[in-house]
Amino acid sequence: MRTRRTGKGGTRAGIVVAAAMCSMGVLLVGSYVSAEQVNRLTIEDLTIETRVAAPEGHPLGSELISGWEFRTPETQVLQQDDFQNPAFLWVEQAEEAWETEEGAAGKSCASCHGDASESMAGVRAQMPKWNAAAGRPMTMEQHINACRTDRMEAEAWKWESDAMLGMTAYLGLQSRGLPVAVQTDGPMADWIARGKELYYSRVGQLDMACANCHEGYYGQYIRADRLSQGHTNGFPTYRLKWQKLGSLHRRFSGCMKQVRAVPYKRGSEEFVALEAYLASRGGGLSVETPAVRQ
């Protein structure tokens, strides 16, 4: 399990290493365009692939690039060290919640799933995941709530609640460094096609599609924001602007509102389809959960 060490022992070394990486980062990762650039996001001794070759014919061209590379060194460094990553406040709470019995069935997550570092390894990388019983793909949030209501007889968590954000971050962390690999065939194919259609549809008074910004102009500034390719591998992410963790669907919603469109609801079929499409589009990038963004 890769949670940050607690206690003061490890702190100083971590910060020194991070500071050294940061100053190199200014030179090497300041701009995603530099030809010699290497993928340098390492957290403790884990290497995160922030750049991978795209499959033939990918709409983003030859490379998939994580949102991390487009951020300033000041933001990047926060993700390079779990001690500095504010998302870990939520993760630590979720680690406790994992072991806590709740609901009429008197169970905790651990009662059935045991050690999360084993049972949940690789799960985030496959989300959203087809659920045969439900007959639809389910996001991490939806899996968690299904267990809470059906198996624990506890109340569902609200999508954007601290408890849900923490648990999705904690479970996502168990896949950190693994390549995003969502199922694309079988019953998922239709969902992905639907998500793709949404991705290229213009919406709102400003009449823009996701692709207009994240495919047409990544690397460029729109006002003070440097556009990334809009990948999902870091979610939930701690966003400096939000001053908290936020879900992927919150990000979708924000992007839609900014073009003066009515966003879909969190957990809606549309957002699940979009999530599935984006996961397939960003397949191969490392899971970075919980990432830090501006």
Added chain:
Amino acid sequence: MYKPMHKLHLKLCATAVAIGAAALAGFAVLDAARADTAPAYQIVDGAIADSLTGVPGDPEKGKQVMLNRRLGNCVACHEISAFADQPFHGEIGPPLDGAGDRWTPEELRAIVANPKAVFEGTIMPAFYRTDGFSRVADKFENKTILSAQDVEDVIAYLKTFKE
């Protein structure tokens, strides 16, 4: 580079309503002119020949419209030397310096009102159009981003952008 995959919802020839009448009827209410009446103009060869209001544009007001984040917000995407004191110029579109030399006022009117009719598939929003959109937030439903007079003011200001 992103190739737009969607057909343009263009209505190049909007219903021809007497522009003068619209000007008289509509623009007494000025600011509220981001109104529920669909804009009526024709784009021919990438240009709108007639003024949208019949009232000459005011370059100083046009400057304010371009700067205002809720209105033009042109700096979000364009670098503009005249606004050098403003932070964070975007780099999505070309710098606008010299636009008054590159384009006639009639062309600028079309570019601002409905750039999709000039640059196919462009990301630049149509500042004076209400049709062909989807899922527009309630607050903006059936409203144009700029009023007709705002567009005229912006053009009056853009005309001063010389090389």
